[in-house]
Amino acid sequence: MTIRNIAIIAHVDHGKTTLVDALLKQGGAFAEYEEVGELIMDSNAQEKERGITIYAKNTSITYKDCKINIVDTPGHADFGSEVERILRTVDCVLLVVDAQEGPMPQTKFVLKKSLELGLRPIVVINKIDKPAARPMEVVDEVFDLFVALKANDKQLDFPYLFAVAREGIAKRTIDDRSEDLSPLFDLIMEHVQPAEQNLKAPFRMQPSSLSYDNYLGRLAVGRVYEGVARPGDNVYVKTADGSVRKSRITKVFVAEGLKRKEVKEADAGDIVTIAGIPDIYVGETITTDEQAELLPAIRIDPPTISMNFLVNNSPFAGKEGKLVTTRHIKERLEKERETNVGLKVEEIPGTDSYKVSGRGELHLSVLIEDMRREGFELQISRPEVIMQEENGEKLEPIEHAIIDVPEEFTGTVIDMLARRKGEMLDMKTHEKNTRLEYKVPTRGLLGFRGDFIIETRGEGILTHSFLVYEPYKGEMTHNVHGSMVSMENGVTVAFALWGLQERGRLFVIPQTKVYVGMIVGESNKSEEMTVNPTKEKKLSNMRASGSDEAINLVPVQPMTLEQALEYIAEDELVEVTPVSIRLRKKHLVQHERKKAQRASGK
Secondary structure (H helix, E strand, O other): OEEEEEEEEEEEOHHHHHHHHHHHHHHOOOOOOOOOOOOOOOOOHHHHHHHHOOOOOEEEEOOOEEEEEEOOOOOHHHHHHHHHHHHOOOOEEEEEEOOOOOOOOHHHHHHHHHHHOOOEEEEEEEEEOOOOOOHHHHHHHHHHHHHOOOOOOHHHHOOOOOOOEHHOOOEOOOOOHHHHHHHHHHHHHHHOOOOOOOOOOEEEEEEEEEEOOOOOEEEEEEEEEEEOOOOOOOOEEEEOOEEEEEOOOEEEEEEEEEEEEEOEEOOOEEEEEOOOOOOOOOEEEOOOOOOOOOOOOOOOOOOOOOEEEEOOOOOOOOOOOOEOOHHHHHHHHHHHHHOOOOEEEEEOOOOEEEEEEEEOHHHHHHHHHHHHHHOOOOOOHHHHHHHOEEEEEEEEEEEEEEEEEHHHHHHHHHHHHOOOOOOOEEEEEEEEEEEEEEEHHHHHHOOHHHHHHHHHHOOOOEEEEEEEEEEEEOOOOOOOOEEEOOOOOOOOOHHHHHHHHHHEEEOOOOOOOOOOOOEEEEEEOOEEEEOOOOOOOOOOOOOOOOOOOOOHHHHHHHHHHHHHHHOOOOOOOEEOOOOOOEOOOOOOHHHHHHHHHHHHHO
């Protein structure tokens, strides 16, 4: 049986996972009696809640006596490291592009990585049933993108077809009549070269990702480049620094639909999961021949954002979580680093904190959310951009941003990005909607999304991905917010909050436990405001029409983790527990904050 390995890549929400659903259903991955849902590959709890793919996962189907391994990849720029390492295991990619939106920032990122590896993509123009779809224009835009990314002649001659993934339909031309994905299956068989199967060579593979099983321990997932993988084989694990260690394969699994099937052997060209090597890492070479050459290292773009993870030392520490010590946090971060190759963890000397670096705010907030669900309590500092230095020059990360807004808000958005050192690349208006294309420093986009949603009344769409490091753009002015900070320990009362809501936006509701130094709202002024949210109404036996007004509180929308991280200033922290997300000052007592301000010269 021949093997073909493909990955499905695209910008977020262009229909990758929906297309995988349709391929699995029509490829016979499920028995007739099985009940199949939607977005089957998004199996992680956060993936289901957020509606995005976070982790790359592989599956397989059989078509015309050929095994097709399919890898579903994330579409969000923050999880780019998942895409980068998985592309090494496949022979072709399906580039899915929305028939209305066209190529977006992440489309460019994933396509660039694919072209650099010499892959020849198949382009799938999806969602052609949209009322505003413009499929042929999008094909031209994709071709222009290939040219801009310096694709070679073979790559420029890419095959393309049209699809409605939600309905499981693919067509070679717009006017074709089609009831299934047969045209796509046939194009895969025509265009994708069967995987090389050198079965006589010694076994050699490289893990592109890691998994974990409660019974089997750490599992290595990757492609067998040469030879045959068998349980019981003694192997050598070789690393880039030249070290070699011995180990043994205990079990071998292959993907069969959504199931993991144990096999007695797996041939070259297949994507497999092997157990038995407890200390295996992504990118190492596993082989039965001690003299075998190392497989090329998996290169990952460096992190662009960092946050400090601190032990929770607030007055409420230890009341809502089980895992609260430095040791717990260290062990969890070390475990995450083993499988999350885009993550970097550094211990900050002399403190109970760790500097954790990743590809973006969402990349790190997914980790924080996982930790709080596992019972951790910790505090997080404001995200900071990671600068680089080259030949004595300071460089900063630049993002490629695409913004879709109603025409009436265009001027406001342009002004907002100008203050953040944004450089306009393109601007198009179509049917009272404007698309702006920008190069913006990453630090200019920190905290930008909240202001952007407010200024565009929730009608704007912002997408961005890391582009390049460029010379430092200079200081930029931000709208500095002032926080309402509690001056008392206790429980908030409606009467006190009613008086405070005229002075700003509240983050808490009545009967919320608060402590001195906890942030309870955002002030209308730029200065910090200390308030008493626990103050109760003085009671008397007299009634008066003026003083007995009804207490009407403005509804409070609870802050999400991402919103909290965007909001906090340099002297503030987010306190994260399994139950609550709170904002607080680093120095809880007011005179300590003033002392710290004088020391910093601000």
